[in-house]
Amino acid sequence: MSRKTLDTRDESAGDAMVRPTLRTVAAEAGVAVTTVSRALADDPRIAESTRKRIGEIADRLGYVPNRAAQRLRTGRTKVINLMLNPRHEFLSFTSEFLGGMYEGLAGTGYAINITADSLREDRLEAIRNIRRHSLADAIVFTRTECFDDRARYLLEHDFPFVTHGRTDFMTPHPFVDFDNEAFVRLAIERLVEKGRSHVCIVMPNEKYTFGQHLRFGARQAVTKHGVRLTIPESVDLDSEPDEIAEMLRDLHAGANAPDSYVCVGEVSALITLACLNDIGLTQGQEVDVLAKRASPISNHFRPRIETIDENLRATGRAMAKVLLGRISGAPVEDLQILLQPEGPFSISG
Amino acid sequence: MSRKTLDTRDESAGDAMVRPTLRTVAAEAGVAVTTVSRALADDPRIAESTRKRIGEIADRLGYVPNRAAQRLRTGRTKVINLMLNPRHEFLSFTSEFLGGMYEGLAGTGYAINITADSLREDRLEAIRNIRRHSLADAIVFTRTECFDDRARYLLEHDFPFVTHGRTDFMTPHPFVDFDNEAFVRLAIERLVEKGRSHVCIVMPNEKYTFGQHLRFGARQAVTKHGVRLTIPESVDLDSEPDEIAEMLRDLHAGANAPDSYVCVGEVSALITLACLNDIGLTQGQEVDVLAKRASPISNHFRPRIETIDENLRATGRAMAKVLLGRISGAPVEDLQILLQPEGPFSISG
């Protein structure tokens, strides 16, 4: 196996080559290191001609700036920390959302660091750690709560962050959110269209702000259309599947069972479908189930369900934009993005 | 809103406090910076008494080492780079696997950086970038191929990496893999037990090494048990759902259709179930579908399917162990881990 063949193309001087530094480039160009540093940073103080010449020399020598040195000097890490809750988001959330963030951060030199969020009280510890050790320039987290302790901590310490979802704080902060109020309104309208008269919203945990939005939007919509609404309080987004199964069994044991369900995610839709199936109810016949489609996985649910798209790729891109804005000190008003559901409810796949 | 209340508990001197450095601690303790550095690194050259004293002072002042400075000085980043393919792994793979890696890396100070892998040819660019900019101490990637270009590149440049899955290279390298040969053998045995006589293995793309293992194990098992085997070559793991649907329709249009399926992941199982359902075949009746269970999501498939556990949390922990071993220069023989399927096939959930 020839070991050197790959090198010649992209790494001119082979493996043992010492990484050139600013000093190397400066010596080669016959200028001071400062000049090289400025030239490569497109500082206007450097003449166009020298900038170009230095740029060429740097390319030829294969110079790449040393991130550790930059970080030590400037204090900026060029890292975004994304906190994800292993139990929830990793599953369907991550794919498109992360992809979108990569798109949005492409070319900026920012890397994405992932840490595990937890629902337990020690989740602040992870954030403190990031701050104490300066592990990132900004933090993103999800499942934002009305009175989120993470957001409060970061606001108090003036550490850049962007939430996925909103809080109820008076102090405004950057966020990217999906308009769940609009979503649930559209969903209920669609169910009314389909002739349903009793809607159940599955698991809109009121701890989370988006749960409040769902509740609010649902109440508005049912009032407007004169249909009945059930929001089971015995379960929420963090419930175990058997608790949900029990809730649905109870609901359909009585006389006034719902004839339709709105689910906020693929997983809860899948669980709901399974439970309904287990008690002998078929989606599209005795009941209708609607959901957000955030990943193509819901295309394969049987019976098929109608979904509306939450574009997580766009969410990720927006997140990146807002993050960069926050880091560079843009005003908060420009850093609050509310995304709308895309397209009408329809059979996915 | 009182902004200072939280500070007093965990950050003694409030927000504006300058981060203490080695110098600060050294001055306070009346020793040289080097001594402090060594004391905190548990260097045996420092006397136990001074080490203890310095440790206490460092704690009192809230000293935390500056990562950027350490990185600049030592050249080590304390970052592991995990490359994930957005289309595949993010979905069901990530949750437990990442969780396991966190467990395994806990207390080591290592952070996990995630970059997007792609199936396109430019995927080496991401790796080159990590190497050129020294963005990580080691790289992990998945969907390892028999003649993987990423593994080849990293071997050639002697950059630490661990693959999820094996390669066919002569040069040994660290890996963590699931024994897919054992998995498929167990699966076929189980199907024979259930009275099936024609097994179809869905999508074992032969490009990937694990696809080869699946094929090999399946051929062995069908020969041993005298059953028929079908491996459709028209589709693979990267096929679109409609291609898979078409393949299954074709298969069941003819006379000698399979009476059982083995799927290698949740998503392919879900797609297979959906397609079979669409052509009027019910799992558990006309056909049986078996799969690996790597996340609880498969518990909610209806009709239920029998699964066997691939413990991705253990995989992640093993990955962390192997990574740390590779970084600290352990011999390759100790860095190759093959994990077995857990428990018998049974109804999940």
Add this chain to the structure above:
DNA sequence: AACGTCTATTGTAACGTTGCAAACCATGTT
């Protein structure tokens, strides 16, 4: 010709850490 006023470049000093060679200082040995 002396003076200010730009613009382009330079030198020096950090940022906070660790590796290395040297120095210190008790003890025990000759």
Add this chain to the structure above:
DNA sequence: AACATGGTTTGCAACGTTACAATAGACGTT
């Protein structure tokens, strides 16, 4: 008393970058 010995500690010099103050040169003005 001079001298090795070994365990502790020290000072210095980097690592590669950027911020800051200072300088050199070109040019027009008085």
